[in-house]
Amino acid sequence: xxxxxxxxxxQASLAPFLRGIMGSAxxxxxxxxxxxxxxxxxxxxxxxxVETLQKWLEPQDRRWFAYGMPDxxxxxxxxxxxxxxxxxxxxxxxxxxxxxxxxxxALAMATVLDPGDEVVFVSPPWFFYEALIxxxxxxxxxxxxNETTWDLDVGAIEGALTPRTRMVLINTPxxxxxRIYPDDTLALLAALMQRHSDSxxxxxxxxxxxxxSKILFDGNVMRSPxxxxxxxxxxxxxxxxALAPAQRLGFxxxxxxxxxxxxxxxxxxxxxxxxxxxxxxxxxxYALPDLLHITVDMDKLQLHRDRLLEAxxxxxxxxxxxxxxxxxxxxxPIDDExxxxxxxAQDKVLGMSGDMFEMPGYFRLSITATDDMVERAIPxxxxxxxxxx
Numbered sequence: 001x002x003x004x005x006x007x008x009x010x011q012a013s014l015a016p017f018l019r020g021i022m023g024s025a026x027x028x029x030x031x032x033x034x035x036x037x038x039x040x041x042x043x044x045x046x047x048x049x050v051e052t053l054q055k056w057l058e059p060q061d062r063r064w065f066a067y068g069m070p071d072x073x074x075x076x077x078x079x080x081x082x083x084x085x086x087x088x089x090x091x092x093x094x095x096x097x098x099x100x101x102x103x104x105x106a107l108a109m110a111t112v113l114d115p116g117d118e119v120v121f122v123s124p125p126w127f128f129y130e131a132l133i134x135x136x137x138x139x140x141x142x143x144x145x146n147e148t149t150w151d152l153d154v155g156a157i158e159g160a161l162t163p164r165t166r167m168v169l170i171n172t173p174x175x176x177x178x179r180i181y182p183d184d185t186l187a188l189l190a191a192l193m194q195r196h197s198d199s200x201x202x203x204x205x206x207x208x209x210x211x212x213s214k215i216l217f218d219g220n221v222m223r224s225p226x227x228x229x230x231x232x233x234x235x236x237x238x239x240x241x242a243l244a245p246a247q248r249l250g251f252x253x254x255x256x257x258x259x260x261x262x263x264x265x266x267x268x269x270x271x272x273x274x275x276x277x278x279x280x281x282x283x284x285x286y287a288l289p290d291l292l293h294i295t296v297d298m299d300k301l302q303l304h305r306d307r308l309l310e311a312x313x314x315x316x317x318x319x320x321x322x323x324x325x326x327x328x329x330x331x332x333p334i335d336d337e338x339x340x341x342x343x344x345a346q347d348k349v350l351g352m353s354g355d356m357f358e359m360p361g362y363f364r365l366s367i368t369a370t371d372d373m374v375e376r377a378i379p380x381x382x383x384x385x386x387x388x389x
Contacts, residue, residue, distance in 0.1 A: 006134060013130040013140075020356040023342070027350055034377040036365040037350040039326040041243045043370050048294050049242060056286035070097045070279045077289035078251050082236065085213065086224045088255050096268050097279045097288075099248035101211045101237035102128065107252055108207050108233045109136035109167070110271035111264060117166035120157060124359045126175050126209070138166070142358075150177035150320070154188045161196050161204075168193060171209040173222060176329050176357050176364045178322020180216070183223040190228035197231065203259070206232045211250075212325040214241040214295060217302050220323045230257040238288070240326070243296045243368060249284040301326070304367040304374055315382045328365045333388045337363050340384065347380040 001008070027033045035042060059065065075092040083090045098104040113119070115137035121129050123142045133140040143156045157168065168189075172181040190206070197204040206229050213222050213236065226232040237250035252268065254261045272278055279285065308328055312319050318331040330351075332340045338353040341363050354362035369377070 006137070010131045010134045013134060014127075016355045017127040020338075020341075020353050024345065024350050027345060027348060030348065033348040033350060034369060034373040034380070035350045036367075036369050036373070036377070037352055039240065039243075039245060039366050039368050041245075042368060042373060046243060046294050046296065049244060049291075052287050052290045052294065053247075053283060055290070056283050065282055071282070071285040071288075074285040074288040075251075077292060078236075078253075081292050082234070082253055086226060086234075088224075088226055090253055091256060093265065094254045094256065094261065096252040096265075096272070097285060098250045098252055099278075099280050100239055100245075100250040101209060101235050102132075102250075103248065104235040104237070104250050104252040105129075105132055105169075105207065105209065106135065106275060107268055107271055108205075108235070109133065109138065110275045111267045112205050112233075113138045113166055116164065118162060118164040119167045119169055120160045120165060121169040122152060122157075122171070122174075124176055124354075124357045126171060127357050129169060133169075139164070141165075145174075145177065145179075150174065150179040152181055152185050152189060154185065154192060157189065158192050158196075161192075163200055165196065165200075165204055166202065167205045167207055169207045169209065170225070171211070172224075173212040173215065173322075173324030175212065175325050176327050176352075176359065176362075177320060178325045178327055178329065180220055180222050180323045183227075186223060186225040187228045190225055193229055193231075203231055207235065208232050209235045211235065211237045211240050215298070215301070215326060216324045217298075217305060217322065222324065226253075226255045230255060230259060232258075238291050241295045242291055247284065249280050249288065249291070300371075301367055304369065304371075307374055308365065308367065308378075311378045312381060315378075315385050317381070317385060326366050326368050328367060329359070330363050330365060332361055332363055333385045335361065337361055340388075343384050343387070344380060347383070349377045349380045 024037055075095040078095045079090040079092045098107055113136045117138045118141050119133045119138050120141045120143055123144050130140045141160050143160050146153045193204055206225055208225050226234050234253040239245040309319055320329040334340050341351050341353040344351055352364040354360050
């Protein structure tokens, strides 16, 4: 076989995502399309974003673009910001700069997972979780969320834990459901994981994907499980808050309460070399302290959310109200959600079919579209559902 068996398994896990993206490709970038497919910017860059990158692109010394260690100013700024956000005193040495959240998760897995280890993750998931787990040589174990509230099902997670469990992976606020996991649920999860970790020969880590921690509606507050569980690895990214997903910048953070964190730091350093998951480009590191102050317009996002919720429900759709993230989760009016998404695409409205994230019968809409796209799409949604009656 020309390709490693592991890569064949990864390809199979990505097949629904790749089919969906390829099916939408002809309309992506079409100026007449209403693109609700992904959390992409459909308007010009946020005020100050381009100017910030231009500022730090200008060399300030002869070694501006030379090999070197991660910029300490970036780690200092990230640690201070995360400490303020989570109420935990992170140290700069606890911050490992990465190329986005994807890179941070890959780094975390490469650091602590061995072949044959099990990683429990919550379904519906972000569509790359399984591929990341397989890429680390581990075994993915999926647990379904509570389909009434979209909360963590802590009992189901407990049932999935085995002596081979090395990591539990959660995402809050959650993509695609928009659920912010309640603090008391996170405390229950932490207690469960502590009991299980104490009973095992090796510690069990909690990987907390907090990519949407700043994308919160209705005055909601997000709590991190790092407040409850010492072996939490926290993932952050600037792709969402700055609405610039192609500019890769994020970090992996360890709380000061983590046992053996110096060993984890050193393991992560070697993992970054062995997996080519090196620190972000120099310009992104230099810009990080300034980028902390550039955030998406939440008032506009909430207007998009509320306008679409109102219009879709009035048309007869069942729509979950997201507490955070960029997304609306909509029940398809027909069983074959992929066929319904294709029907919307006939009128140049792009959405994401639920089979791409383990949610048959649903589709997802990103509210990062423009005001004009939102208004032009509403009649298409109304027409498409009327055709199913």
